[in-house]
Amino acid sequence: MLVPKISPSQTLGPALKRALGLLPSVLYTDASESNVAGEPAVWAQVSASDDVQALLNSGLSVAVIGADDDDLAHVGGFDRARLALRYASASEDDSDLSTITRAATVGINRAGAVILDLTAQQIGAATGSVGVEAQGPPPLAALVRAAERQVIGANGPVRVLVELRGSSEGWTLGLLSRVGSAGASAVVDAGILGVGDDCTGRLELGAALVAACGLSSDRTDGLVTTVVVDEQRACLGVAYSNGASLAAALASGDGVYWSRKRGLWHKGLTSGATQTLVGVSVDCDADALCFRVRQQSPGFCHRQTNSCFGPAAGLARLAQTVADRRLNAPEGSYTRRLFDDSALLRAKIVEEAGELADATDPADVAFEAADLLYFAMVKCAAHGVSLADVERSLDRKHLKVIRRPGDAKPGAIPAELKAPTPAAATPEVSRTSIQNAGIRAALPGEKIALRVYSADELSESERDALLQRPLVDSQEIMRRVRPIVDAVRARGDAAVLELTAKFDGAQMDSVVVRAPFNVPELADSVRAAIDQAYANVRCFHAAQLPADSAVETMPGVTCRRFSRAIERVGLYVPGGTAVLPSSALMLGVPAQVAGCREIVLATPPRPDGSIVPEVLYVAHKVGATAIVKAGGAQAIAAMAYGTESVPKVDKICGPGNQYVTAAKMLAQNDSDAMVSIDMPAGPSEILVVADATSNPAYVASDLLSQAEHGPDSQAVLLAVGLSAAQMAAIEAEIDTQAARLPRVDIVRQSVPKGFCLCVSSMADALAFSNAYAPEHLILQTDSASDYVKDIVNAGSVFVGHYSPESCGDYASGTNHTLPTYGYSKMYSGVNTATFLKHITSQELTRDGLANIAQTVMTLAEVEELEAHRNAVAIRLKDL
Numbered sequence: 001m002l003v004p005k006i007s008p009s010q011t012l013g014p015a016l017k018r019a020l021g022l023l024p025s026v027l028y029t030d031a032s033e034s035n036v037a038g039e040p041a042v043w044a045q046v047s048a049s050d051d052v053q054a055l056l057n058s059g060l061s062v063a064v065i066g067a068d069d070d071d072l073a074h075v076g077g078f079d080r081a082r083l084a085l086r087y088a089s090a091s092e093d094d095s096d097l098s099t100i101t102r103a104a105t106v107g108i109n110r111a112g113a114v115i116l117d118l119t120a121q122q123i124g125a126a127t128g129s130v131g132v133e134a135q136g137p138p139p140l141a142a143l144v145r146a147a148e149r150q151v152i153g154a155n156g157p158v159r160v161l162v163e164l165r166g167s168s169e170g171w172t173l174g175l176l177s178r179v180g181s182a183g184a185s186a187v188v189d190a191g192i193l194g195v196g197d198d199c200t201g202r203l204e205l206g207a208a209l210v211a212a213c214g215l216s217s218d219r220t221d222g223l224v225t226t227v228v229v230d231e232q233r234a235c236l237g238v239a240y241s242n243g244a245s246l247a248a249a250l251a252s253g254d255g256v257y258w259s260r261k262r263g264l265w266h267k268g269l270t271s272g273a274t275q276t277l278v279g280v281s282v283d284c285d286a287d288a289l290c291f292r293v294r295q296q297s298p299g300f301c302h303r304q305t306n307s308c309f310g311p312a313a314g315l316a317r318l319a320q321t322v323a324d325r326r327l328n329a330p331e332g333s334y335t336r337r338l339f340d341d342s343a344l345l346r347a348k349i350v351e352e353a354g355e356l357a358d359a360t361d362p363a364d365v366a367f368e369a370a371d372l373l374y375f376a377m378v379k380c381a382a383h384g385v386s387l388a389d390v391e392r393s394l395d396r397k398h399l400k401v402i403r404r405p406g407d408a409k410p411g412a413i414p415a416e417l418k419a420p421t422p423a424a425a426t427p428e429v430s431r432t433s434i435q436n437a438g439i440r441a442a443l444p445g446e447k448i449a450l451r452v453y454s455a456d457e458l459s460e461s462e463r464d465a466l467l468q469r470p471l472v473d474s475q476e477i478m479r480r481v482r483p484i485v486d487a488v489r490a491r492g493d494a495a496v497l498e499l500t501a502k503f504d505g506a507q508m509d510s511v512v513v514r515a516p517f518n519v520p521e522l523a524d525s526v527r528a529a530i531d532q533a534y535a536n537v538r539c540f541h542a543a544q545l546p547a548d549s550a551v552e553t554m555p556g557v558t559c560r561r562f563s564r565a566i567e568r569v570g571l572y573v574p575g576g577t578a579v580l581p582s583s584a585l586m587l588g589v590p591a592q593v594a595g596c597r598e599i600v601l602a603t604p605p606r607p608d609g610s611i612v613p614e615v616l617y618v619a620h621k622v623g624a625t626a627i628v629k630a631g632g633a634q635a636i637a638a639m640a641y642g643t644e645s646v647p648k649v650d651k652i653c654g655p656g657n658q659y660v661t662a663a664k665m666l667a668q669n670d671s672d673a674m675v676s677i678d679m680p681a682g683p684s685e686i687l688v689v690a691d692a693t694s695n696p697a698y699v700a701s702d703l704l705s706q707a708e709h710g711p712d713s714q715a716v717l718l719a720v721g722l723s724a725a726q727m728a729a730i731e732a733e734i735d736t737q738a739a740r741l742p743r744v745d746i747v748r749q750s751v752p753k754g755f756c757l758c759v760s761s762m763a764d765a766l767a768f769s770n771a772y773a774p775e776h777l778i779l780q781t782d783s784a785s786d787y788v789k790d791i792v793n794a795g796s797v798f799v800g801h802y803s804p805e806s807c808g809d810y811a812s813g814t815n816h817t818l819p820t821y822g823y824s825k826m827y828s829g830v831n832t833a834t835f836l837k838h839i840t841s842q843e844l845t846r847d848g849l850a851n852i853a854q855t856v857m858t859l860a861e862v863e864e865l866e867a868h869r870n871a872v873a874i875r876l877k878d879l
Contacts, residue, residue, distance in 0.1 A: 001207075001282060002176075002212035003027050003043070003161060004190040012190060019195045019205055019250040022280045027064065027187055039349075043084065050079030056082060064115060067107060081112035088165070090116035095125050100139045103160070105586040106745045108147045109711045113159040115187060120170050123162060127178040137505035137607060141556055144183035145503060149657070151476065163187035171203065173211040180214030180286070188212070196251035200346055213282040215289070226289040228300060230307075231278060231388035232293065232316045236300035237308035241266075241289050244661035246280075253277050255293050273298055293538055294388075315373065320388035322377045338378050345382070349375045417802040439712075448730055448738040448748055450703075450717060451755040456765060466755060469682060469821050470712050475663070481662040492643035499634040499844050500605065506629070508609040511638070512645040513627045519620050520613040530581055530614065533811035537589045540813030544832035545593065556848020563836045565595035568647060570639035571624075572654030573603040573615060574631065581614035586815045586830060587654050594835035599624045600639055600647050602654075604631025632656075633663035640667035640675045653678035653830055655817055678830055682821030685714035686805060687774035689765045690730070691721060694780040698731035698801060702778050705805050707750040708743045715754035716772065718765040720781075722758065730756075766790045773824040776805050795824045850879055 004020045005086050006012070012020070018400045020026055027043040041061035051354060055064060067085040085107045087099040094234055099116050112810035118126065128138035137145065140162070162179045163186075164170050171188055179186045209215070214341075217224045223240040230236055239257040245264055245454035249256035252266075268274035279292035299306035306312060312320055322335075324567035329336040347380065352375055356368040415830030442448045453466070485494040522530075547745040564796040571587040573580055584608050591599050601624045603615055611619075611627060618761045619627055628635055628646050634654075640663075644647030652664055652675060654857045686706035690699045703715040719727060738747045766787060769777060773793035781787075784800040795818030796808055809816045817830035828834075844852070853872050860869035 001025065001185040002209045003185050003187045004193060005029065005187050006190045010191050013198055014180070014189070015195050015251060016193065016198065016205070016255075018195075018253050020190060022250065022277055022667075022842075023051040023209070024281050025061075025185075040048070045086075049132075058316075062113065067102065067114075071731055077478055077668065082162075083111040083115035084115055084159075085111045086115040086117065086163075089122075089571055093530045096124055097122060097139050100126060100143050101289070104146055106748075108143070108150050108158045108160075109746070109749055111158070113161060114143075114300075115161045115185070115270075116184075117163050117165045119165045120175060120371065123164070123175060123178060127182050135451055136532075138182065140179070140182040140184055142505065145505065148183075149464045149659075151480065160184040161187050165610070171208075173207060175204065176208055176211035177214065180212045183214070186212040190255055195247070202246055205250050206243060209241060209250075209280075211244065214286045216287055217281055218287060221260070224287070224289055225259070226257060228255070228275075228291050228293060230293065230316070231386070232391065234312055234316050235309055236295060239267075239291075246289070249277055249291070250280070252269055255291060258445060262528055267300075268296060268388060273300070290408060300324040315387060318377050319381075322374075322381045322384070329378055335378070340380050342382075343378060344376065349379060355673070386598075415705070439752055442752055443748070446748075447731075448735045448744075448751050450715065450734070452727070452752060453755060453757050455759045457769075464770075466757065467768075467822075469685075469714065470753070474573060475661045477658050478666065481633045481666060482634040484659075485640075485663055485666055488634050488637035488643065489641050491646055492638075496628075496630050496634050496638050496643060496646070499632070500630050503632055503634075504604050504630075505607050506605045506609045508605065508629060510645065511629055511643065513629065515620075515623075517620050517624075517626050517627070519617050519618055522613060522617055526614060527617070529710070529811075530585070530617060531622070532617070533585055534589065535581070536811050536813040537585055537815070538593060541590045541593045541815075541832045546836070546838075554848070554851055556838050556845040556851055558843045558848075560841045560843075561838055562841070563838050565597070566626065566651050566835050566837055567596065568598040568649040568651075569596045569600070569835055570649035570652040571599065571601045572639075572652065572656055572660060573601060574654075574656050574660070575603050575615065576637075580612070582810050582816065583655065584615050584618035584622070586817050588618060588624060589652075590815065590830060590832045591835045592622045593832050596729070596835050597648060598626075598649070600626045600628060600649055602628035602630060604635075604705060605629040623719075631660075633659045636660060636663035640670075640673045649675065651676045651678070651835070653817065653834060677817050677833055679827040680821065680823055681819075682716060682823075683712040685716070685774055685820055686776040686778065687716040687718065687769055687772060688778045688780060689718045689720065689769065690760070690780045691719075691762070692723075692726060693782040695801060696726070696729040696733045697737075698804070699730050699780055700737050702780070702798075702805055703734060703751075703754070704747060706742065706776065707738075707754065707810075708741060708749050709750075711746055711749040713750045714772065714802065717754075718763050718768060719755040719756055719758045720762055721760060727756075727758075762787060767795070773819075773822040775818045775820040775824065776808070778803070778805060793825045795819050795829050846879055849875060 001024060003025045004023065006020075007029045012657075025041045025043055027045070029045050031399050041695075042059065042060040043064055044055065044060055046055060046065055048062045048173040062082050062084050064084040064086055067087045068461075084101070087103050087107060089096055089099045093599055099118065103116060105547060126138060126140040128141075138161070142675075143562055144160045147160050150158040160183070162184050166177075171192060176186050176188070188203070188208065192202055194200070194210060195205050201790070215224060226239045226241045228236045228239055240260060242258045245256050248264060254277055257265045257267060274296050275291075275293035276296075277291060278294055279290075281290045281292075282288070283290065295306065298304040299450040301308045306320070311317060313709055325335045326339055330337065338348070348370070352368060352372040356365065356372050359365045359368045377387070380386070453462075455463070458466075484499060487499070493511050497508055500506050500508060500511075546563050548560065550558060550560045552558050567642070569591050571584070571591065573583045573587065580603075584603070588599060588601065599622065601615075601619050603611060609629065611629060616627070626647060630638060636652060638646040638648045639652055645713040652667065654660075656664075661681045665680065667673045667675050667676045684706050686703060688699055688702050699717065701716060707713050707715040717730070719730075722730075734751065738744055738751065757768060759768065762781070770792045775795040775799055776798065777791065777794040777796070778798040779787055780801060782801075788797060788799060796816075798805055798808060798812055808814050815830045818824070819827040819829060849872070856872050857869045860866070860872075
């Protein structure tokens with residue numbers, strides 16, 4: 001997208017100011033200078049001296065701050081979606097792309113947007129035009145894809161913006177197109193933009209917008225589909241645009257399109273049904289425009305209706321009806337009375353509000369709410385307030401970060417309804433406040449530390465809050481995943497190839513590689529390590545194979561239970577550019593031991609479309625029959641439903657991000673898929689129990705071994721009777737070891753989200769651990785083995801000083817695919833039984849049937865199932 005930048009020193013013409021107000025976002029170098037008409041989201045550069053909270057509360061949408069600011073503490077505690085970090089390199093080297101690296105490792109995990117200050121040559125290098133060999137997606141495109149995976153609830157993915165370093169006059173349409181094609185937005189000085197006749201020596205705004213958005217058309221005539229919506233974003237119809245019509249629309253501020261028959265089409269110029277342009281936006285795939293308009297009567301459609309898709313409904317229809325009746329209501333009608341008699345209208349609003357307040361039945365609540373909304377809209381229409389005005393007020397309230405206490409006005413609550421308040425009542429801490437208050441990532445140079453609490457000082461609700469995991473907007477994630485799953489179901493391999501190119505940057509001709517695999521050479525040390533891990537994991541999982549059982553429950557009645565392998569299993573191995581042979585081992589070995597006939601392994605390909613060699617070697621060792629070169633939700637969907645080349649499986653196992661988990665849950669709940677999964681999953685987590693016998697360095701290393709997985713990884717320490725000096729030693733080790741890690745930027749985010757809870761006894765520690773139900777539980781104490789019997793809920797337990805979690809992750813023999821998010825209360829980790837199903841049989845002799853017949857027939861009669869009774873009775877006649 002194009003984001004104009006406006007400075008206090010600039011003088012913009014009224015036509016340009018109006019046109020800039022139609023764009024989704026505008027960036028100001030001074031927040032106090034917001035004076036563009038329209039409804040763009042206002043971004044502004046702030047500094048440590050600014051009252052950021054006050055600016056955000058006054059309507060600023062996004063605060064932009066330098067990532068190298070020495071004091072970022074003043075922006076802590078805000079919704080990250082409203083923070084943008086600016087990255088600028090001090091290097092004069094035009095091939096230096098360190099700003100992109102820093103934004104990828106820190107910025108997109110911390111803010112809702114990152115802004116990169118790059119030279120024209122650096123933009124060329126970052127988009128693959130100069131100085132960079134074609135090895136995977138260009139750096140800027142790779143950053144955008146990584147940012148798109150960082151979804152911030154309803155705000156959508158993290159945005160990437162590029163500003164031209166030095167003179168903004170260096171922007172050209174070609175340079176804007178490179179940025180737009182990479183999926184980033186371009187920040188362009190408003191002074192070099194123009195509309196209408198004022199474009200001499202400037203970039204025409206429409207052309208700049210097309211270039212910066214990477215806007216394209218798949219039509220042979222080059223026209224771009226344009227969805228026309230009203231101020232409530234209800235669709236009025238569909239039109240077409242091109243560069244000329246877009247330029248005319250931006251210059252005039254009206255609905256101007258390109259007619260396939262008449263050329264430039266100024267909507268309503270002859271009929272009077274004109275449109276005032278309110279906003280212009282581009283869809284997520286940059287192949288369609290959306291014009292938001294204020295439509296004049298009789299409407300958009302040539303049939304004299306407001307919309308081509310039928311009449312409006314709900315509040316939009318009510319607003320239209322009330323606005324029309326304000327002008328046309330007959331004298332003496334009830335609506336005319338309401339408009340003319342303000343006292344009557346006020347009384348009705350108060351009356352309906354009271355009835356809504358008293359309603360309890362859902363149907364009554366809906367009925368009374370509808371009545372109140374009717375009278376509220378009459379009030380609005382009587383004062384010239386539109387539904388769009390109300391929505392704008394709601395949007396402004398949404399931007400506030402400081403709100404009034406929300407108490408009712410004096411006298412609004414009848415005395416009999418007021419709840420008594422004890423004079424010395426202690427306010428109850430909300431269940432999530434302890435998780436959210438003051439938590440932010442550690443800045444470079446700051447100490448990396450867990451939050452510390454004392455169990456003796458916590459209320460019961462505060463303790464419960466510590467048991468909670470980070471909230472996940474599951475509805476938003478499902479909304480994003482469902483179209484991916486539907487696309488794979490509908491279009492099979494073609495959809496998988498398109499999605500893999502989009503998300504992983506790999507252009508491939510085929511989706512599946514079938515055994516036997518062409519296994520590449522590996523370093524001897526790597527091959528030996530994989531072989532050793534394979535042997536240990538296989539040894540442990542082979543010992544889990546269950547024996548068949550047979551029991552004679554009464555004379556002549558023999559019941560048996562025996563296991564059979566699930567025939568077709570899908571194993572998801574996360575990765576892409578990462579190397580994760582351990583996950584392939586942990587899934588493939590138990591499937592092989594169980595005897596699964598078909599083992600399908602799915603893993604994201606590398607940018608060149610190949611499979612990570614180490615994963616390929618493991619697939620060969622575990623007897624995989626096929627490898628699906630795809631990751632994410634598209635891989636899960638392909639295995640769940642099958643495609644032209646991907647075999648359909650009966651069960652899907654393996655870890656993954658929130659999109660993988662969502663796709664697994666969708667498939668499991670769809671009867672058409674007929675597939676089960678191993679377990680739900682969440683961020684990785686570890687809980688360490690330490691006492692005075694623990695080694696501080698060991699404790700810190702175990703906590704960090706999980707904290708480095710991702711920004712939301714959970715690291716919890718239960719300190720049993722530790723002194724201040726012992727606690728200080730552990731804290732020092734955490735900070736020192738973390739600073740040496742290559743993934744320190746991730747650890748700076750995850751460790752502060754974890755916590756240390758100081759307890760007085762091992763019994764208290766184990767009680768909390770069982771309530772928390774961690775994925776990994778480490779008992780770092782001299783007498784660790786004595787406490788294993790007390791463990792009720794955990795994915796896997798690591799017993800004693802010399803049992804680091806890393807051994808379980810790779811080679812001890814236990815499985816590292818474990819339940820997270822507290823699911824160890826009801827789920828087991830992956831094991832041999834994960835890939836088995838158990839079947840029972842019963843065999844009755846003549847005597848056995850005679851012995852049990854009366855019992856069966858009596859119970860069948862009780863349940864009134866005559867056919868059941870008859871199946872026994874008919875045989876008794878032959879005995």
